[in-house]
Amino acid sequence: DGGITQSPKYLFRKEGQNVTLSCEQNLNHDAMYWYRQDPGQGLRLIYYSQIVNDFQKGDIAEGYSVSREKKESFPLTVTSAQKNPTAFYLCASTRGQGNSGNTIYFGEGSWLTVV
Amino acid sequence: KNEVEQSPQNLTAQEGEFITINCSYSVGISALHWLQQHPGGGIVSLFMLSSGKKKHGRLIATINIQEKHSSLHITASHPRDSAVYICAVPYSGGGADGLTFGKGTHLIIQP
Numbered sequence: 001d002g003g004i005t006q007s008p009k010y011l012f013r014k015e016g017q018n019v020t021l022s023c024e025q026n027l028n029h030d031a032m033y034w035y036r037q038d039p040g041q042g043l044r045l046i047y048y049s050q051i052v053n054d055f056q057k058g059d060i061a062e063g064y065s066v067s068r069e070k071k072e073s074f075p076l077t078v079t080s081a082q083k084n085p086t087a088f089y090l091c092a093s094t095r096g097q098g099n100s101g102n103t104i105y106f107g108e109g110s111w112l113t114v115v
Numbered sequence: 116k117n118e119v120e121q122s123p124q125n126l127t128a129q130e131g132e133f134i135t136i137n138c139s140y141s142v143g144i145s146a147l148h149w150l151q152q153h154p155g156g157g158i159v160s161l162f163m164l165s166s167g168k169k170k171h172g173r174l175i176a177t178i179n180i181q182e183k184h185s186s187l188h189i190t191a192s193h194p195r196d197s198a199v200y201i202c203a204v205p206y207s208g209g210g211a212d213g214l215t216f217g218k219g220t221h222l223i224i225q226p
Contacts, residue, residue, distance in 0.1 A: 033213055042119065042201070042216035050212060058213065088156055097212050101146035101165060104203075104214065106158040 002027045006091050006107035012115050013078065013085060021076045021110045023091035029105070031097060032074040036060060037088040037109075046089075049074055050097065078112060086114050117142040117204050121217035129225055134189040136220045138202030141183065145205060148214065149176050149187050152199040161187070161200075192224045 004025045013019045025032065031050045035043040045058030049068040063082025068074055074093075078085045089110045094102040118141040128134055138147070149162040162169050162176040164185070169176050173192075178185040189196055199221050203214040 031212060035216075040218065042218045043203075043214075044216075045206065045213045048212050056212070090156075090158065092158075101163065103160050103163055104148060104150075105160065106150075109156040109158075111156070 004091055004093055004105055004107035006089075006110050008110060009108065010111045010113075012113050014115060016080045018077055018079050019112065021078070021089055021091075021112070023074045023076065023107060025072050025074075025091075025093045025105075027093055027095075027105060028071070029093035029095050030071070031094045031102075032068070033092040033094075033104075034058075034064070034066065034074070034076045035090045035092060037090060043090060046076065085112055087112060117144070117206065117215045119202055119204055119215055119217040121200075121202050121220050123220060124218065125221045125223075127223045127225065128192055130193060132192050132224075134192050134196070134222065134224075136187045136200050136202075136222070138185045138187070138217055139183060140185075140202075140204045140215075142204075143180070143183070147178055147185050148203040149185070150201040150203060152201060152219065154198070158201070189222075194224045194226050197223050 007022045033048045034046040037043050047066040049055035065077045091107040094104050096102045120139045122137045146165040152158045173190045175188040199219040201219045202217040206213045206215050
């Protein structure tokens with residue numbers, strides 16, 4: 001079955017470290033997204049990509065970086081510049097643009113904790 | 116930017132009750148999404164609708180485009196319906212892609 005795979009499920013980061021969250025989809029979707037979820041808040045957009053080798057910043061891109069070298073992969077790096085990285089991170093994808101009435105699919109998420 | 120408000124934030128009900136969750140948004144949209152987030156964190160899409168009503172099993176979603184309002188109903192609720200239900204609309208900030216999400220409604224169905 002097609003879907004989105006995120007890894008790892010749980011990740012601990014030390015102060016000053018960069019960590020990378022993996023997101024792989026086999027749905028042949030063009031658009032991929034990274035969202036952050038904090039307690040009591042709605043999901044917020046970090047980065048999105050509508051095509052290979054292109055990506056755009058979302059509302060809270062500072063301290064994060066992404067790449068889109070392959071259609072099926074959209075890894076997110078949480079850099080040491082992100083001052084409050086502890087959160088739940090969700091990767092998503094849509095067949096076309098997400099704001100054009102396409103069903104959105106999510107991965108199971110990754111919990112990142114700073115220790 | 117489209118603002119999304121959901122109510123109630125928390126809802127506890129007894130098994131069998133009829134459940135209604137409301138969503139209001141500020142900017143006209145092409146489609147609205149209802150999502151379900153499981154206790155483990157994964158999110159699944161329940162409905163995407165642009166007008167009228169959709170039904171899937173015991174779940175019913177309605178939308179009123181003129182009033183910028185949507186409701187999600189659960190008939191004959193069951194403990195397995197316990198989850199966070201999230202409303203989302205297209206992001207309307209300067210041509211960017213993606214969705215704007217409500218904060219979610221935390222539903223608990225007690226046996």
